[in-house]
């Protein structure tokens with residue numbers, strides 16, 4: 001197994017647009033790294049460059065200690081699992097899983113004979129490995145619970161079974177690193193949860209380096225030892241999921257991660273008599289001295305306040321765990337069964353055509369009556385509080 005390092009890697013498909021720009025990324029040996037970002041941000045291109053399916057325009061890629069920047073895909077010792085599984089339709093599951101190994105150790109009957117004749121020592125080792133292929137396929141198929149499917153063709157399998165075969169085909173090769181390109185996106189919601197758990201377990205069992213591309217945040221948060229967030233071909237932040245979620249490096253990361261994303265309120269941090277207050281976007285809020293982001297000589301500074309939806313309460317009589325922040329108009333309440341989203345419009349100078357800021361609060365739905373606690377849709381401004389850190 002091996003670490004994967006990208007050093008100043010760029011990819012330009014044309015002169016005008018860089019799909020990936022000066023990417024520096026180090027994936028540790030045995031790490032599960034998730035590459036996440038919106039559509040078109042360069043995730044797949046990055047993965048394909050690591051696999052060797054795409055030439056880099058600039059920079060260097062190493063796998064283990066080997067510079068593989070210009071090495072062909074088959075010699076990089078990696079296995080890639082694609083979104084569409086990419087199984088050979090005319091081959092049985094057994095043949096699909098053994099194909100890569102048969103190519104590596106075997107070839108056709110004549111080439112095996114020729115090798116044996118040319119170099120007896122090397123040939124006998126390869127022949128031994130060739131003979132072990134069926135047992136290896138059986139063992140991996142058993143691990144993945146697809147042993148009974150080995151003689152079927154891909155068209156005779158469900159989506160989940162095909163996904164397992166694609167995984168199995170990668171595992172039998174025992175590569176230095178696994179690359180996954182949205183491997184669960186064609187599965188239904190229930191199967192995705194199941195496969196997610198299996199992938200995590202597989203990673204633990206194999207102890208392999210895995211790089212996993214997705215735009216699904218739940219997959220990113222649950223699978224990754226670390227997640228790397230990309231936007232417009234540029235790496236925005238890399239770190240453990242909870243760090244990236246709670247300490248986003250910039251506004252993009254803050255609003256990309258989380259469902260819904262972080263609320264971003266523009267305003268000023270004002271200092272008065274040694275106390276700090278955030279004022280802006282219709283909100284007024286005491287900020288503890290140790291939370292403010294730095295002091296300006298004149299005591300006032302323009303800032304953007306980020307608040308997660310779960311840290312906003314829209315309810316009368318909030319406990320002391322919450323800080324009063326003002327009032328807003330509840331515009332829409334959405335219930336997902338277990339949690340509800342309360343969309344709130346904050347006050348502002350609407351008469352002068354200003355776009356009024358909006359925030360979203362997230363609350364547990366009352367199981368007894370299926371409602372989201374707090375004020376119903378109404379004209380009267382509702383009290384808003386932010387969680388005291």
Ligand code: ATP
Pocket residue numbers: 013019037038039040041042043044045046215
């Ligand atoms: P998605 O989540 O939609 O799969 P992504 O983050 O994987 O997106 P990429 O497929 O890496 O994004 O594409 C990054 C950018 O490069 C996009 O703007 C895309 O249009 C462009 N691109 C990708 N492949 C090519 C190509 N072969 N030729 C020209 N442009 C390309």
